[in-house]
Amino acid sequence: xxxxxxxxxxxxxxxFAWIALxxxxxxxxxxxxxxxxxxxxxxxQHHATLANYVHLFTxxxxxxxxxxxxxxxxxxxxxxLLIGYPLAFxxxxxxxxxxxxxxxxxxxxxxxxxxxxxxAWKVIFGNEGVLNTLLLWLHAARHPLSFFLYSPFAVIxxxxxxxxxxxxxxxxxxxxxxxxxxxxxxxxxxxRPWQTFLRVILPLSLPGVISGATLAFLLSFGDFLAPLLLxxxxxxxxxxxxxxxxxxxxxxxxxxxxxxxxxLIVVTILSVTQRLARRQGLA
Amino acid sequence: MNFARxxxxxxxxxxxxYAFLYFPIAVLIVYSFNRxxxxxxxxxxxxxxxxxxxxxxxxxxxxxxxSAIVALAAVVISILIGFPAAYALDRYAFPGKAAFQRLILLxxxxxxxxxxxxxxxxxxxxxxxxxxxxxxxxxxxALTAVATTxxxxxxxxxxxxxxxxxxxxxxxxxxxxxxxxxxxxxTSLLGTAxxxxxxxMDEIAVTxxxxxxxxxxxxxxxxxxxxxxxxxxxxxxxxxxxxxVVAIFISQRLITGGEAGPAPTPEITxxxxxxxxxx
Numbered sequence: 001x002x003x004x005x006x007x008x009x010x011x012x013x014x015x016f017a018w019i020a021l022x023x024x025x026x027x028x029x030x031x032x033x034x035x036x037x038x039x040x041x042x043x044x045q046h047h048a049t050l051a052n053y054v055h056l057f058t059x060x061x062x063x064x065x066x067x068x069x070x071x072x073x074x075x076x077x078x079x080x081l082l083i084g085y086p087l088a089f090x091x092x093x094x095x096x097x098x099x100x101x102x103x104x105x106x107x108x109x110x111x112x113x114x115x116x117x118x119x120a121w122k123v124i125f126g127n128e129g130v131l132n133t134l135l136l137w138l139h140a141a142r143h144p145l146s147f148f149l150y151s152p153f154a155v156i157x158x159x160x161x162x163x164x165x166x167x168x169x170x171x172x173x174x175x176x177x178x179x180x181x182x183x184x185x186x187x188x189x190x191x192r193p194w195q196t197f198l199r200v201i202l203p204l205s206l207p208g209v210i211s212g213a214t215l216a217f218l219l220s221f222g223d224f225l226a227p228l229l230l231x232x233x234x235x236x237x238x239x240x241x242x243x244x245x246x247x248x249x250x251x252x253x254x255x256x257x258x259x260x261x262x263x264l265i266v267v268t269i270l271s272v273t274q275r276l277a278r279r280q281g282l283a
Numbered sequence: 284m285n286f287a288r289x290x291x292x293x294x295x296x297x298x299x300x301y302a303f304l305y306f307p308i309a310v311l312i313v314y315s316f317n318r319x320x321x322x323x324x325x326x327x328x329x330x331x332x333x334x335x336x337x338x339x340x341x342x343x344x345x346x347x348x349x350s351a352i353v354a355l356a357a358v359v360i361s362i363l364i365g366f367p368a369a370y371a372l373d374r375y376a377f378p379g380k381a382a383f384q385r386l387i388l389l390x391x392x393x394x395x396x397x398x399x400x401x402x403x404x405x406x407x408x409x410x411x412x413x414x415x416x417x418x419x420x421x422x423x424x425a426l427t428a429v430a431t432t433x434x435x436x437x438x439x440x441x442x443x444x445x446x447x448x449x450x451x452x453x454x455x456x457x458x459x460x461x462x463x464x465x466x467x468x469x470t471s472l473l474g475t476a477x478x479x480x481x482x483x484m485d486e487i488a489v490t491x492x493x494x495x496x497x498x499x500x501x502x503x504x505x506x507x508x509x510x511x512x513x514x515x516x517x518x519x520x521x522x523x524x525x526x527x528v529v530a531i532f533i534s535q536r537l538i539t540g541g542e543a544g545p546a547p548t549p550e551i552t553x554x555x556x557x558x559x560x561x562x
Binding site: 007008011012014015016018019022023024025026027029030033083084086087089090091094095102104105106107108109111112113114115116117119120121122123124130161164165214215218219221222223224225228229239242243246252255256259262263266270 | 531
């Protein structure tokens with residue numbers, strides 16, 4: 001069938017060209033830059049050197065920030081699952097006739113601007129923010145509490161708020177796939193509700209948990225806006241370092257090296273969770 | 284397992300979860316009408332002044348205009364690239380398919396910063412200047428991943444027998460595409476366009492590195508936020524929120540043809556790339 005082959009070529013070529021030019025080539029450039037260096041006069045030197053990577057791995061600052069980013073991302077995932085899983089469970093099994101509406105209510109915040117939501121938390125946590133003035137008004141505190149804003153705490157709460165729906169949606173999808181007969185037979189065979197949950201529902205919903213958690217983890221790991229807006233020096237994340245090196249601290253080669261490290265971490269995490277998901281799918 | 288019983292604890296928890304999701308949005312809206320500015324409990328002195336300030340703010344409105352231009356262009360490009368990409372992923376086997384799929388979906392999971400700086404290097408290496416065009420390029424590249432996932436999901440739900448019938452009746456590939464596939468994919472394409480538009484109107488991470496002199500709306504808001512919170516920011520946020528909700532309802536109407544039915548659910552989680560499954 002020569003015509004299908006020609007069609008296939010015609011259909012595949014434009015996206016192929018686009019990807020080659022605007023995804024593959026930029027990533028190659030990123031890789032190249034990470035081996036270049038900056039001269040005294042801020043000129044980019046096109047000689048391959050490992051200096052950027054040596055600097056990265058010998059200066060404890062970078063490792064600290066990477067570990068902090070991983071820790072923040074991990075807290076966000078944990079909180080999102082703690083809030084999102086029960087919510088998904090409620091939606092699938094107990095939401096009754098308002099189910100459609102309640103499901104939409106999880107999606108609507110996704111359509112609300114990221115910036116708007118991050119900013120809302122700033123309004124809540126600020127020194128003269130809603131939370132502090134409320135505490136003063138209730139006489140629960142004498143002075144405004146300053147630890148809310150400009151701390152990893154504020155960043156974690158904000159990112160959790162943003163990524164809860166990302167966890168709820170895939171968990172709902174995987175809970176919906178569980179045949180109700182399985183639950184009935186589990187209870188007919190004498191399992192108590194919590195046993196059915198632990199041994200039937202939870203294992204079968206793991207693919208949804210894994211895909212939601214992975215997405216929330218990767219997106220919060222690479223976030224740089226929430227730390228800029230709500231975090232102080234104690235919550236600088238790795239993407240902030242890249243942004244600074246491409247901005248005020250002008251050192252593109254070093255920035256590119258940090259970006260390559262981020263990319264490697266992302267790809268590693270992704271392949272681990274993919275393997276986990278595949279094992280779940282086969283089990 | 285008795286599912287008819289209402290578990291009070293779980294329902295209460297779900298209530299708290301919804302409160303967590305909506306509390307910040309409610310705070311924003313309430314304080315946009317507060318005369319004494321952001322913060323201060325309880326809010327008093329209802330006023331529309333902040334909206335008046337906002338409507339007189341010409342820089343803000345030209346940013347809105349820029350954002351709309353960028354978003355429309357991003358919708359067109361990402362669908363023009365995403366449609367054939369999704370079609371190819373759904374229908375054809377070709378060498379390098381797995382790599383092709385990974386690469387095109389990569390911007391979904393790679394931090395926006397990285398997409399932003401790599402495109403910045405491309406633009407600078409090519410000797411181009413930063414402008415709204417480079418922002419469009421960035422949005423189109425990042426959002427093609429979204430468009431491809433959404434349209435791919437649409438293809439997966441498509442009933443192939445219509446196309447087979449069309450071919451049996453003598454239509455060629457192009458005719459079948461134009462008269463059968465595209466109309467059947469209308470819902471999916473509309474939903475995709477709307478999602479890409481919304482995401483583009485909100486994009487910061489990639490835009491941050493590719494912006495020239497003209498600001499998009501989120502970057503305009505961003506630059507002002509860094510100088511400090513003002514209730515005018517609450518006002519614009521409220522408008523954006525209302526606009527988003529209205530957009531969802533309109534799309535729901537468009538897609539279901541006026542009947543009540545399921546709203547377009549964004550296939551926001553790139554399950555194919557995370558599970559590594561093509562089909």
